[in-house]
Amino acid sequence: MVNFFLLILIYSGIYALMAIGQNLITGYTGMLSLCQAGFFAIGSYVTAILATSLGWSLWATLPVAALLSAMFGVLIGLPTLRLKGDYLAIATLGFGEIVRNVLNNWDSLTGGPMGIQRIPMATIFSFTINPYKKWAFLALVILIVVISYYLFERLGRSRMGRALQAIRDDEIAAASMGINVTKYKVWAFAIGASVAGIAGSLQSVFSLSVTPNSYTFMVSIMVLCMVVLGGMGNFAAVILGAFIIQLISYFPQLTGLSSVIPPQFKQILFGLILVVMMIWRPQGIIGVRSYRVGQKKSKAKGAK
């Protein structure tokens, strides 16, 4: 039982990383991206391939995973972000599917549908972080989530964070204030993608094997739900959202009701969450920490 709860916490952490990235893209900048799963997959496979064929350690593969995800982010972002936001949603939806398509078919590199097995465990100073002993792995995940949370929270309050919010609230007004809209959008997209890549790296040293079927559209929707449920634009809320969504998704196993509850239960619930939250509580269960007129706003202006 404890072990199972630890598993949920570890997955909450891995997904929280993706949700943090999604929050920067969707919550801060107002762009709808539907391919965190694609970047997640890229990160996973980068670590898996580099670790198994070249013997790289997790720490060496992390930056590669982050960079490559970001590069693909720029690749889809550049043509679509100059246009109205809706195109991004479709382009990313397609991209996520195509990543999986390529992973399934590029047998020589990715092992096709079988994926890659026997990924070496992560080590730190000759201490092996064994995923079967969950405490050590949980510590690693929490460490990375905390670092990312800190960095993204800083980013959110920086000049760039304010620019992104301005773009979300009114693109034309933002542009006329001298904000380079496309540049900031592409940056936000790339940064949001890179943190999903890092989540992918962690995933592959946790499950020690990767197969294309772990990176379906469902994963992207789960991440989106985490952001919407927690509260768009609030990184702490998004991490809470990640935990709640993981609890929901393991609810049947947790309560021992998996024989009674149909397997589609959680997906239908996720769909309902999106619709219901949009209609009744679009700000999420926690919502955005809104700046009060006066003190904080003038402070923000002063920092410019």
Next chain:
Amino acid sequence: MGSLSEFFQHFVNGLTLGGVYALIALGYTMVYGILKFINFAHGDVLMVGAYIGLFVFDALRGSAPLGAWTFIAFFLAMLISMVLTAALGVVIERVAYKPLRKASRLAPLLSAIGVSFILSNSAAWAWGTQSRKLNYPFDNTPFEIGGVVITPHQVLVLVVSILMMVALKVFVDRSRMGKAMRATSLDQDTARLMGINVNVVISLTFAIGSALAAAGGMLIALDFKAYPTMGMMLGLKAFVAAVVGGIGNIGGAMLGGITLGLLETFGVAVFGIPQAMKDTISFAVLIIVLLVRPQGLLGKVVREKV
């Protein structure tokens, strides 16, 4: 086989594929034209339409052998499926999109994704994840015209899609309701001031789009089977078709669908793109169109105003 007849063979294959894409693309483009939002659930509405058609056809046909009755039963099933799916489309709009008309631009998109997920997974729950084939209502033995092999199914697809597109075009261009539709898409507030019931127009748009999708879904299920997640890739491609033609433009959706169908067929057959990567073609087309001509083939450049 001469290269000319080979060309015509691929042309016919692409044309039938494109006809179905066009039918589905119309739903995207009409909704976009009026509400300026992408109905992500459109592909899944299509899936529901295909299933309804499949069940109704099987029930009507019973164990009757292929003949005149199966042919009639198929069209009856298509009609029933179109009516029910149209109702579904209207209900979805009322429940999930209408409350969000004044909300931020992101809200209806997210809601639509939610609806799409609910539909595809409810279908998997209710009808199972295995794919089902809609049986041909006629003997599908191919025949040959001048070296080009054509199946009766292809004829059916072409006839049905062309008829429906012509009917839609006439309806939108000539009828009073069609005029109201065009006015609403041009300027919703002014249309309301002119006494047009905008809510009715929007409901009608969803009804027509969903009905066409149901027909498209049935035509697809004849050849490629129906399964709960079929709407995703089909929806994506139909959307690409709508963008290629110029989103919001009805003629554009037809042109875009056929262009995309031809590109896919010729991409695999002539340019040797592997079958497994066929789905990637439409995606590449989308990116290229967005880069080179974002307003699409027939679209007008719309400047965003404050």
